[in-house]
Amino acid sequence: MSEETSEADSARKVAAYVRPVDLVTSALLLTAGFVLALDNWRIGAGWASDGPRPGFFPFGLAVILMVASAWGLFTAARDRSAAREVFVETESLKRVFQVLVPTILFVVGIKYAGLYASSALLIFVFMTWLGRLGLVSSVLTSLGFAAVIFWMFEIQFRVLLPKGPIEAWLGF
């Protein structure tokens, strides 16, 4: 994502305009198309006696992707009106990251602490930090949620979800 900051548009700060984001996305798609086209060319993109070879369709698609995203690059570069169009304001982007960063940490946490502990922590962080809700209700909600899903998945439905040291300590 483009991190280009510019002077205040009117009153609000803008984190990114549509045009640079559009350009970067198209460029990324173009690169992806190129890499995929190469890989599929490698495994055979021709038409054998018994029909298309494995790389035939993906190669064609990758080429179409390259053409379409090149066209996207071209139109985005020419489109002056989009230059002033706001993609995301700084204030909003901050909020998005306030959700995205804990979510990424949550997924990292699943591996080490297990899914239940990690979800409880996620809910706790959301409630206290973002929601500014009471400490007691936050603790109760997050632990209660973890307990209920644990009972439902592990005990009732017997779906084994990732568990960490806490569950091992409890004997699961």
Place this chain on the structure above:
Amino acid sequence: MEALQSLMQGFAILLTFDKLSLMVIGILAGILVGVLPGLGGPNGVAILLPLTFGMDPTSAIVFLSCIYWGALFGGAITSILFNIPGEAWSVATTFDGHPMAQNGQAAEALTAAFTASFFGSLVAVLLITFLAPSIASFALKFGPPEFFAVYFLTFCTFVGLGKEPKHKVIVALVVGLLFGGIGMDTVSGELRMTFGFVELLKGVDFLVAVIGLFGISEILLTIEQKLAFHGKEARIRLSTVWRTWLSLPRYWATLLRSSAIGCWLGVTPGGAIAASFMSYNVAKQFSKNKDSFGKGQIEGVLAPETAAHAAGTAALLPMLALGIPGSGTAAVLLGGLLVWGLQPGPLLFVEHKEFVWGLIASMYLGNLVGLVIVLATVPLFAAVLRVPFTIIAPMIIAFCAIGAYAVENSLFDVWVMLVFGIVGYVFKKLDYPLAPMTLALVLGDRAEDAFRQTMVGSYGDVTVLFKSPLSGTIMLIGLLLLFWGPLASGASRLFGRGRPASEPRPVE
């Protein structure tokens, strides 16, 4: 009428306290697994299968099929409220169902979805009751060319939708198709686009991608606006149900058309997955309010739900009559039948009459009981939207992670889901349409397999697609739809100014 008589016997088997309470429990369990993303459908039924090992076959199948109906109903709930489709068949429900919820019409959307589901499966059960043997043999007519033709037609109904820039529609479609192609290729057994990553061997599961694309990206978009859900101020009363019902007869054409599409694709093995997409697109094409689709149009909820339920029900027919499952869930039920020592196939109707008609009767009763239960819970589910965002959002994220994990028990999939969440967020903001991308993810590799199987059988001769009457007809309908716009405008220009129309290139 022999069928009617047998059906009455079936009802007689069911109308006992034991069986009825088993149905209620089954439906409740089904709604629960349907609501939890990643557990609905085949997974949910597979998880609950061991509970039935001690039961007699009739009780067991009644219980399992009720779980199935419950899961079908439940799938609509998260699609509408949180934009998270739990199953392939509920993806199209999000297109209009979630916007309705955002506009404060969550209760209307849920009522419409449930009622449409009930209607669709009622039509399909009637079909099973009276036409089972003749319809079953129809499924046998489908070979690779016919399958390809059906998928082709589904893609064709999609073209020309949406006002997004054309190159972005193409990019979305192609990206979806490419993602669908990752992993092992069925026809050659070779690995494609895995770049040496062991985790990519199995490919990108459609559900994992969709949970990210819709669920996670929705949360990011919501939080960008403000820290709350839209439409939370909606007031929900049970009278909403009546009001919605009174408005439904107006859409009789949509309901009937969608049921027909659903039944047709349901008995076509492997076709059930396309039903809700095709039905949505067709409803949009025929609607007078074409432009309001995608913004919270009730027809956009009715059409996919009717078709999904009709297809889900009809998919049981080839399973019972031929022993071939029409859908993933039907495949698990099939496994269940074998555990109880029943051999599905043409002889099941003869050898285990009581079982078959008990099951068919349970389709009527189960759906009716299911409808009552889910309608009673509409206010409850809609009230979930009033829970503060900072509490419900992390829970949704946790459920998305569980759903993504449970599909294949893979932590890597949770990362894939997260990446798709960010992609979905950026794509939505940049006007890349997500609907064609999901359609491509679901049907892309199936369409490719069918095409290449056709080619192996015909030694690379493409014209074989038009040689059999069935596939030829479906292909022609598809082509007609594809070029309908240009053809119509070309014709009008021909009679008007006489300038030739430029035909857009068909999208692969």
Place this chain on the structure above:
Amino acid sequence: MTTKAVRTLACVTLCLAAPQAMAFEPSKPVEIVVPAGAGGASDQMARMLQNAVQQNKLMTSPVVVTLKGGASGAEGLIDMKSAQPDGHKFIIAQSSIYTLPLSTNVPFDWRDLTPIAIIALDQFVLWNNATSEDKSVASLLATAKAKPLKMGGTGSKREDHILTSFVEQKSAVKFAYIPYKSGGEAATQLVGGHTDANVNNPSENVAVWRAGQVRALCVFDNKPMAYNTKVTQDLSWGDIPTCRSQGLDIEYTMPRAIFIAGKSTPEQVKFYVDLFKKVAETKEYKDYVSNQALTPALLTGKDMVTFLETDEKKHRELMDTAGFLLKK
């Protein structure tokens, strides 16, 4: 939940009765990894095991089935390879443990796992459509020589495909092999006349055989199957002649093998070997093998390893001739 009460009760009785304190016993749910899709043959076998263990209380811990059918089952194999050797996970494997690494660059070798037992052998039968004029193997091959026939099967460069190529090598005919996603699909496609023949396992075709929609031409084994109860109107599994007696000198079977994680302890191995010996005595297992027309077998320890090594060697040769080996 009553089942739970029963389970607790079972645990109490069994735990008290446990003779040696040192023996391994699972302490949490045991996971069966099924490297195939829902409803397929491996999945059905897993459900049977789950049922047999649960009904006969062979184990105190519950059994959970995990489907990992991605990439023709490679996903399940890889998962098993990276599993912890804690004795709470086993896999129901089949020939794909050697065909997959031989034909693709899937990083897997069955020697990375700990073999427990081969619990059954699956047969392959040559089938054609019941309405076809070709009523014998010779007649089918003669037709195939005159015009190319379509042979359906599950997946590419796997059992069905390898066997098809085996038939081609032995009889000097050529089939157009069409890979489908499952044996069930291959069966229906044969009934619908979209293919001319297939080499499905008995269980994959039994429904359509009983309905008189397909014809069993011969079984790829050295002797006919041992089941003599009538399956169709007038035929039993045992009435299908061997392919060798029909002039097609081919033997091909598929083991259904159980493995636990690599580097498992001898106690864990002993527990599972004993478990499967007990399973093989249950009514559920016996019903299952006869319904699916599997050949009951119980190979453990060295016998099993020898069997797998011989079978792997055979596959390597077959696949080499067919050109299915990975081009390095």
